[in-house]
Amino acid sequence: xxxxxxxxxxxxxxxxxxxxxxxxxxxxxxxxxxxxxxxxxxxxxxxxxxxxxxxxxxxxxxxxxxxxxxxxxxxxxxxxxxxxxxxxxxxxxxxxxxxxxxxxxxxxxxxxxxxxxxxxxxxxxxxxxxxxxxxxxxxxxxxxxxxxxxxxxxxxxxxxxxxxxxxxxxxxxxxxxxxxxxxxxxxxxxxxxxxxxxxxxxxxxxxxxxxxxxxxxxxxxxxxxxxxxxxxxxxxxxxxxxxxxxxxxxxxxxxxxxxxxxxxxxxxxxxxxxxxxxxxxxxxxxxxxxxxxxxxxxxxxxxxxxxxxxxxxxxx
Amino acid sequence: xxxxxxxxxxxxxxxxxxxxxxxxxxxxxxxxxxxxxxxxxxxxxxxxxxxxxxxxxxxxxxxxxxxxxxxxxxxxxxxxxxxxxxxxxxxxxxxxxxxxxxxxxxxxxxxxxxxxxxxxxxxxxxxxxxxxxxxxxxxxxxxxxxxxxxxxxxxxxxxxxxxxxxxxxxxxxxxxxxxxxxxxxxxxxxxxxxxxxxxxxxxxxxxxxxxxxxxxxxxxxxxxxxxxxxxxxxxxxxxxxxx
Amino acid sequence: xxxxxxxxxxxxxxxxxxxxxxxxxxxxxxxxxxxxxxxxxxxxxxxxxxxxxxxxxxxxxxxxxxxxxxxxxxxxxxxxxxxxxxxxxxxxxxxxxxxxxxxxxxxxxxxxxxxxxxxxxxxxxxxxxxxxxxxxxxxxxxxxxxxxxxxxxxxxxxxxxxxxxxxxxxxxxxxxxxxxxxxxxxxxxxxxxxxxxxxxxxxxxxxxxxxxxxxxxxxxxxxxxxxxxxxxxxxxxxxxxxxxxxxxxxxxxxxxxxxxxxxxxxxxxxxxxxxxxxxxxxxxxxxxxxxxx
Numbered sequence: 001x002x003x004x005x006x007x008x009x010x011x012x013x014x015x016x017x018x019x020x021x022x023x024x025x026x027x028x029x030x031x032x033x034x035x036x037x038x039x040x041x042x043x044x045x046x047x048x049x050x051x052x053x054x055x056x057x058x059x060x061x062x063x064x065x066x067x068x069x070x071x072x073x074x075x076x077x078x079x080x081x082x083x084x085x086x087x088x089x090x091x092x093x094x095x096x097x098x099x100x101x102x103x104x105x106x107x108x109x110x111x112x113x114x115x116x117x118x119x120x121x122x123x124x125x126x127x128x129x130x131x132x133x134x135x136x137x138x139x140x141x142x143x144x145x146x147x148x149x150x151x152x153x154x155x156x157x158x159x160x161x162x163x164x165x166x167x168x169x170x171x172x173x174x175x176x177x178x179x180x181x182x183x184x185x186x187x188x189x190x191x192x193x194x195x196x197x198x199x200x201x202x203x204x205x206x207x208x209x210x211x212x213x214x215x216x217x218x219x220x221x222x223x224x225x226x227x228x229x230x231x232x233x234x235x236x237x238x239x240x241x242x243x244x245x246x247x248x249x250x251x252x253x254x255x256x257x258x259x260x261x262x263x264x265x266x267x268x269x270x271x272x273x274x275x276x277x278x279x280x281x282x283x284x285x286x287x288x289x290x291x292x293x294x295x296x297x298x299x300x301x302x303x304x305x306x307x308x309x310x311x312x313x314x315x316x
Numbered sequence: 317x318x319x320x321x322x323x324x325x326x327x328x329x330x331x332x333x334x335x336x337x338x339x340x341x342x343x344x345x346x347x348x349x350x351x352x353x354x355x356x357x358x359x360x361x362x363x364x365x366x367x368x369x370x371x372x373x374x375x376x377x378x379x380x381x382x383x384x385x386x387x388x389x390x391x392x393x394x395x396x397x398x399x400x401x402x403x404x405x406x407x408x409x410x411x412x413x414x415x416x417x418x419x420x421x422x423x424x425x426x427x428x429x430x431x432x433x434x435x436x437x438x439x440x441x442x443x444x445x446x447x448x449x450x451x452x453x454x455x456x457x458x459x460x461x462x463x464x465x466x467x468x469x470x471x472x473x474x475x476x477x478x479x480x481x482x483x484x485x486x487x488x489x490x491x492x493x494x495x496x497x498x499x500x501x502x503x504x505x506x507x508x509x510x511x512x513x514x515x516x517x518x519x520x521x522x523x524x525x526x527x528x529x530x531x532x533x534x535x536x537x538x539x540x541x542x543x544x545x546x547x548x549x550x551x552x553x554x555x556x557x558x559x
Numbered sequence: 560x561x562x563x564x565x566x567x568x569x570x571x572x573x574x575x576x577x578x579x580x581x582x583x584x585x586x587x588x589x590x591x592x593x594x595x596x597x598x599x600x601x602x603x604x605x606x607x608x609x610x611x612x613x614x615x616x617x618x619x620x621x622x623x624x625x626x627x628x629x630x631x632x633x634x635x636x637x638x639x640x641x642x643x644x645x646x647x648x649x650x651x652x653x654x655x656x657x658x659x660x661x662x663x664x665x666x667x668x669x670x671x672x673x674x675x676x677x678x679x680x681x682x683x684x685x686x687x688x689x690x691x692x693x694x695x696x697x698x699x700x701x702x703x704x705x706x707x708x709x710x711x712x713x714x715x716x717x718x719x720x721x722x723x724x725x726x727x728x729x730x731x732x733x734x735x736x737x738x739x740x741x742x743x744x745x746x747x748x749x750x751x752x753x754x755x756x757x758x759x760x761x762x763x764x765x766x767x768x769x770x771x772x773x774x775x776x777x778x779x780x781x782x783x784x785x786x787x788x789x790x791x792x793x794x795x796x797x798x799x800x801x802x803x804x805x806x807x808x809x810x811x812x813x814x815x816x817x818x819x820x821x822x823x824x825x826x827x828x829x830x831x832x833x834x835x836x837x838x839x840x841x842x843x844x845x846x847x848x849x850x851x852x
Contacts, residue, residue: 054658104840108597108657112790116836119787123829184423191420194409201369201403203395203424203477246665253662286673292666293649296659 005316009178009260013171020163028163030275034268035166036228037251039173041263043220044248046177049258050186051213052193056111057098057118058248061218063125063240064094065225067132070235073144075131080147080156084226091222092215094121099214103207115242122240137236145233162231169227170264173220177260180216181316189213190258221248250288253295256302260316265303321383322347322481322511323368323399328377330363337363339535340377345481350503350512352522355532361515362404364532365483368513369401370394382480395424398480402470402487404515410459417458417469418444421476444476448502464495468502475506482506483513488521500525523547564698566817573816574809575705575774578712579767581808583785584792585716586763588804591793593736593756596655599664601764602786603671604642608634608765609686609777610679616686627689627773634769635762641671642761646754655753668782675779688773708770715766716805723801732756788815791835 016035020028040062047053068090072083102113126134145156155161180186188209191199200206229235238244247270255266270291277287295302301309308315323345330338338360345351353361366372368379370391379387386394395401409417422440445451448468453461458469467487474482484503488496496518503512503525516522522529522543529546531539539549546552587601611634616626645667653659692703723729735742735752743749764785768777775781792811796803811831818827 054661056661101837101840108661109794109839111597111661112794113836113839116787116790116832116839120829120832120836123825123832127823127825127829187416187420187423190412191409194411195407197371198403198407198409199420200392201371201395201401202421202473203392205390205392249662249665285669285676289666289669289671289673292669293663296662296666297649297652300659 005314006178008315009174012261012264013167013174016167016170017164020160025159028159030271031268032159032163032166032231033228034271035163035170035264036224036231037247037271038264038267039169039227040221040224041248041251041255041267042173042177042260043217043224045217045252045257045259045263046180046189046220047213047217048249048252049262050181050193051189051210051217053210053214054111054249055102055114055214055217056242056245056249057102057114057116057121058218058221059240059242059244060098060114060118060121061091061095061221062225062228062244062248063121064090064218065222065227066229066235066239067125067225068222069226070138070140070229071131073140073230074138080144080154080230081149083144084230087226087229088219088223091225092219095215095218095222096211099211099218103210103214115245118240118245119242122237122242125237125240132235132237135237137234137238140229140233140235144230156231156233165231166227169223173223174260174264176220178316181260185209185212193258250292253302254291256305256308259302259304259308262302262304269303320347321345322381323513324380325368326378326380328364328367328379329375330360330367330372331375336535338367338374341535341537343530343537345511345513347480347511348507349527350507350514350525352514352516352526352529353532354516354519354522354529355538359532360535361532362485363535365401365485365513365515369399369483371401395477395479398477399483400474400477400479400481401483402474402485404485404489406463406466406470408458408466408469408473410457412458413454414450414456414458414461414469415441415445415454418472418476421473425477425479440476440478444472447475447505448472449498464491467491468499471502479510481511481513483515485515486517487514488516488518496521565821567696567698568701569817569821570813571701571705571816573813575708575812576816577809577812578709579771580785580788580792580812581805582712582715582767582770583764584789584796584804584808585719585801586760586767587789588793588796588801589719589756589763590760592801593732594655594753596650596657596660597664598757598760599661599786600645600667600671601664601760601789602782602784603668603675604638604761604782605764605768605785606675606777606779606782607641607671608638608768609772609781610675610779611637611765612769612772613679613684613686613777623687624689626687627769630686630769630772631766635765638765639758639762643754643758646757650757651750651753672779672782679777679779681779683776683778685776686772702774704773708774711770712767715763719763720801728755787832791831794835794839 016031019031023031044055044058047055065087069083069087072078072086073080078086098114098117102110102117105113125132132138147154188199188204191204192206192209196206225239228239251266251270252263253266254270255264256262273287273291274284277284299306304315321344325341325343328338328341328343329336341364353364355361363372367374370389374387378385381394381397381399386397389397409420418441419437422437422444426437426440442451445454448471450465450468450472453465458466461469467490471484471487488499491499500521503514506512514525526543528541529543530537531546531552539546539552541549583601583605587598590596590598612630615630615633616623619626619629649663649667650660653663688704690704693700694703694706723732731747731752734745734747735749739749788811792804792807795810796805796807815827815831
């Protein structure tokens with residue numbers, strides 16, 4: 001990978017680190033959310049952008065992390081670091097099982113199968129309402145609002161702590177994405193996206209690669225979910241709904257599928273658009289719908305994708 | 317010449333619903349030869365090589381490669397064992413660069429353990445492109461190549477796998493006469509390292525290149541032999557050559 | 560009530576659901592079969608049909624029968640026109656690319672849902688049944704209107720089937736479904752066939768919705784369940800197979816009716832959804848779908 005690409009991504013992280021000293025509190029909180037949700041979208045992008053598999057069920061993986069962590073706290077009394085790991089483990093398990101089943105299908109059937117599994121998962125959250133509190137959601141107790149790790153005390157009610165933890169998570173995910181994209185594994189994923197039969201006939205185990213991509217993608221989404229639950233002390237069924245699966249798709253598309261920075265850009269922009277729109281009307285869904293259609297009609301490559309196509313072909 | 321059997325099929329058959337595409341074919345291929353498979357359209361040639369390469373599962377019969385039964389082996393594993401297949405309809409990565417196309421093949425070929433160190437990847441790509449004469453177009457997107465060059469890229473990808481058996485499905489289709497001539501020279505040079513199984517309609521190419529010819533008709537082998545023998549075979553003449 | 564009456568009630572309710580579902584799924588199946596697209600906004604066309612039916616019924620206050628007939632004619636026309644417009648303005652420009660179409664129809668879903676919320680409001684609103692007759696059965700009386708729904712849905716499906724198999728338009732549609740390029744070569748205006756099929760599919764969902772609103776009220780979120788159930792029906796029946804869809808609608812509708820009489824509806828939905836996903840995993844062409852040509 002070219003040095004300037006590495007420099008650009010490091011620059012974005014540094015910029016985000018510096019922003020916390022100038023932004024007012026409200027925007028710092030929003031940006032914290034954006035960073036965590038961008039991790040979700042970056043996970044989605046590995047499967048959708050690089051591997052070319054359109055899943056309509058990623059909220060199920062985000063939800064697995066969210067509830068894995070939240071229930072870890074409320075049901076099993078785990079400390080936040082352990083609950084975080086529990087969320088990731090839940091995402092790993094769910095994505096492995098769903099991957100093995102759903103990857104037997106391709107194309108439209110894959111979308112529908114992931115949609116249906118996710119819907120079943122969402123309904124399951126509602127069904128066990130006495131534990132998950134359904135739509136109303138779980139609020140984490142005050143004990144889970146802080147933890148000690150490596151001799152350091154973390155206070156999760158403190159905005160700066162949350163901001164920097166979110167930034168750390170984003171930086172790690174970005175590094176993972178970059179590493180994947182430039183690795184032989186990542187190049188094989190792109191090959192599968194571009195021409196699956198040819199890739200089989202070059203001797204690649206396409207099924208294993210797709211499964212690995214799905215599990216990685218789902219686990220990153222779950223990591224975002226676990227972080228979200230612990231940072232904002234809340235887990236609600238909405239996060240597991242179809243709409244949230246579509247959000248991941250939307251953010252990735254807006255920013256640019258198969259670009260490392262795209263999901264972050266897309267999440268930030270859509271968050272701002274909806275934030276602004278809901279200031280004037282309640283019609284935020286309308287904005288989402290219109291943006292989706294405008295994107296597929298006029299900017300199928302998204303913002304970063306268009307920049308790469310026109311001006312910066314070196315962007316990973 | 318000590319004949320080592322590279323590939324052998326016994327009773328190999330494929331039915332699609334009620335249609336019998338390949339009907340119990342016993343076929344064997346010696347290491348190092350150039351074998352042409354000819355026959356009228358619908359004779360089952362492409363289905364036959366698809367069975368060999370593993371793209372289509374057989375309805376009956378066995379396939380042996382280097383003495384081992386590979387009937388149940390998945391297509392990608394057969395490629396790793398050394399069976400490379402180039403598509404009849406050009407199937408390159410249109411949006412990737414020419415060199416990237418070949419690198420994907422080279423990387424796969426090296427992972428099988430028959431290649432040298434990882435540093436050799438670039439050399440291997442360069443070598444394959446050099447042989448087909450596309451070295452100066454390495455940085456171009458594959459989709460921007462002319463049709464004939466895309467066919468050559470297909471072959472380069474096959475070469476970069478460094479296969480033991482290279483299956484070419486109608487490689488000269490759509491090429492100009494000059495391109496065909498260059499192509500024949502290329503196949504002859506490939507034959508020094510690999511066995512070539514060639515489906516071909518152009519009889520000039522077949523007669524010029526093939527050590528032996530297998531004639532397919534209605535899913536079965538009608539005749540087999542040297543070009544001279546096949547040309548003289550009355551059954552072939554009446555069924556296929558039409559003279 | 561004991562088991563017998565319970566079961567009869569469940570079967571009757573299930574049949575009503577199945578009839579409406581079959582009609583809705585038929586629209587989705589037609590679109591998938593002919594155009595090879597998955598229309599995620601299908602449920603919203605259903606919802607729109609119900610909302611428009613409510614408005615039409617308001618035009619003639621105090622005359623439920625006339626209002627219903629007006630809705631039955633008007634709602635499919637309005638919904639068909641909306642579908643036609645979205646097909647011309649969006650889907651056609653995407654050249655019916657499967658993935659882009661899914662994304663675009665998701666967008667359409669949000670837009671329609673939001674417009675309904677803005678102009679129709681968050682409340683569920685009833686439409687009066689055109690007539691109130693109770694049909695006496697061994698244990699209880701059953702709504703005559705519900706039986707009418709079953710008959711009407713059946714009649715409409717027969718009409719569509721007749722149109723597909725016996726008319727020139729149907730022939731043209733089937734030719735397009737079989738092979739788009741060849742159809743084009745034979746001078747079939749594939750472009751207009753697609754527009755027509757998309758509008759017809761949406762209109763069928765709208766008719767189904769008009770039939771159901773006297774039983775279930777109109778609501779801006781009512782499109783979600785029909786969408787998922789239609790998917791289920793079309794998948795079990797085999798993507799693109801009309802006959803399969805009708806059989807599958809009967810199975811799904813009846814089991815839905817029976818299961819929700821005896822079990823928790825959420826649990827029934829979970830099990831149903833997982834089961835269908837597994838059907839698709841094991842038999843990607845559905846239980847009744849024939850091998851791909």
